Amino acid sequence: MLRSVTKGFVLGAILIANLMLPLPACATTPIRINGTGSGLHMMKPLLEAYNKTHPEAHFEMDKALGSSGSIKALLANVLDIAVSSRPLKPKEAQAGARVSPYGQTPLALVTHKDVTVTELTTQELVNIYAGKTLNWPDGNPIRIILRPQEDSDTKILSQLSPEMNTAMISAQLRPGMTIAVTDPESIAAIAKTPGAIGTSGLTGVIVEQLPVNVIRLNGVEPTPNALTTHSFPLSKPLDIVTLHTLSEAAKQFLTFVYSPKGRTIAEAAGVEVTAGEKSPW
Secondary structure, rough: OOOOOOOOOOOOHHHOOOOOOOOOOOOOOEEEEEEOOHHHHHHHHHHHHHHHHHHOEEEEEOOHHHHHHHHHHHHHHOOOOOEEOOOOOHHHHOOEEEEEEEEEEEEEEEEEOOOOEEEOOOHHHHHOOOOOOOOOOOOOOOEEOOOOOOOOHHHHHHHHOOHHHHHHHHHOOOOOOEEEEEEEHHHHHHHHHOOOOEEEEEHHHHHHOOOOOEEEEEOOOOOOOHHHHHOOOOOEEEEEEOOOOOOOOHHHHHHHHHHHHHHHHHHOOOOOOOOOOOOOO
C-alpha cells in the first residue's frame, strides 16, 4: 500500500492474502515467518534451500508486516519467527519475545533505472531530500520515495548527519510525497516511478531483481564487505525474534539458518552475517 500521509498498520493482514511458497502436499506443523521486508528477502532463498533437503517442511510467509507488526503477531502466537530491524522494546521482552542478532544488510540508495547518476555525496543527498535539488543533471524531476517517519529505514538514513536528519524532517512534512509502507513496496515504487530515488535493504535489490540502480555514497558501494570494513555508513540490522518456546520444526530450520550453508546463502543475498555458527536454539 502506498500512501501520501496517512499511516496505519493492519495486523490482520497476516491472516489474509497468504502468499505461501510452493510446498509439499504433506501436512506438517507450519513454520510461520514474517518481519521486515529486508528480512523476508533474506529468508526467501533460505526457505527454498531448506525445502530441497527437507521437503516435509511447511512454511507460511505472508506479505511483510514490518518489524513492529511481526513482533505483535509473534506475541499473539500467530508467528513462530519474526525478523526485526529494530531493538526489542522492554514491554515486548517482558511479554516473552527473545531476540538473537543474526546480521545486517546495507541500506542502499536506489534509483529508477533511467536515472544516469551513479554516485552521490552526503551533501548532494541532503540537498535532494531538503528540496533544494529538484532535478537530476539531465533535467528530469527527482521523485523521492519516502518511508514512514517511524520506520527504521527513515531513522537509519536520518542518522547519516545532522543535516540529513533536518532534510528528512523537511521531506516528511512536504505535501504530496509518496510514502511506501514496507520494504517491498519501496523498491517496487522506485522501479516503476521515473526519476525516483529511495532506499532499500540490499537483500531486496539482490533477491527481487527489479530494474533499479544502486547508487554509491561518497564513492562507496553498499556491500556486506563495506559494512565489515566500516566504509559504508548505512546498515540495517536483521535480528531473529522468537518466543522462549519454539516448535522442533522451527528450531531445526533456525539451526540451518545459522549453519555454514545457511550463512553462505544469506551472504549471497546481501547480508553481513555477524552471528556465530551455533544456533541459539
